[in-house]
Amino acid sequence: MNEKTEELREIFTEVTDEETVTESQEAGRGSLEQDERDIEDRLEGVIERMRERYEFDTSLTTAELQTVARAFYEGAEDDEIADDLDVEPGEVFDARLALHLTRTDEVDEVDLVALREHDGTPTEIAAEFDCDVDEVTRYRAIAEARAESRAANDRYRDEFDSILADTELSTRMASDVREDGLEDATEGMETDVSF
Structure with missing residues (x-):
């Protein structure tokens, strides 16, 4: 059986290019x-x-828009992203909502469903609830973006999560692995050495 295996290996190496066979192994899944x-x-x-x-x-x-998405996942605020892109913060806000990227903390204690379903104008709603018209307009835009995202089963938000949140996590994990490896390699080494 060893002779047969050796013959097959020789035939295989003769008919294949070694670089082609091993090339796909360089960047595997995971x-x-x-x-x-x-x-x-x-x-x-x-x-x-x-x-x-x-x-x-x-x-x-x-x-x-890619820059907006990346910066959003890095935790940047709209005005920071706007400075980077040399645009107004309102343009970043609109772009973020178009991409279904909303923050949970930007609508604290606001009933977005009631606000979205309210048939009054932003001015009427602001007068009714004694708040700022700009806030009503902003919250209503967030409510619409969230409803649109839910209607798509949060598919696009999930894809952004998969691309950008996983990228940040994998970068952090790769860094941690390198640091842990260095700690393991140097553990127990004497560091107070005098020359």
Whole structure:
């Protein structure tokens, strides 16, 4: 059986290019370090699908919308993102909502369903509840974006989570693995050495 195995191995190596056989093993599934180009392509794909399905009320390009999504997942506020893109914070807010990216803390103690279903104008609602018209307009926009996202089963938000939240997690995990490996390698070493 060893002779047969050896013959098969020789035939295999003669008819195949060694680089081709091993090339696919270099970047297999489950790697903690993802290809940046792949992330950009995936982001672009999600944004383009959303553009086809919804009417985006933004003048930002797809690349700028990618920046908005990335910055949102990094925890940046609208005014910070606006500074980076050299646009108004309101434009970033609108773009963020178009991408279904809302923050839970931006609507504390507001009944978004009641606000969205209220048939009054923002001015009438503001007078009824003794609040600012701009706040009513902002909350109503957030309510609409959340309703739109729910109607799509949060599919696009989930895709952003998969691309960007996992990327941040994997970067952090890769960093932790490197640090832990260094700690394990240096554990027990004498560090107070005099030359």
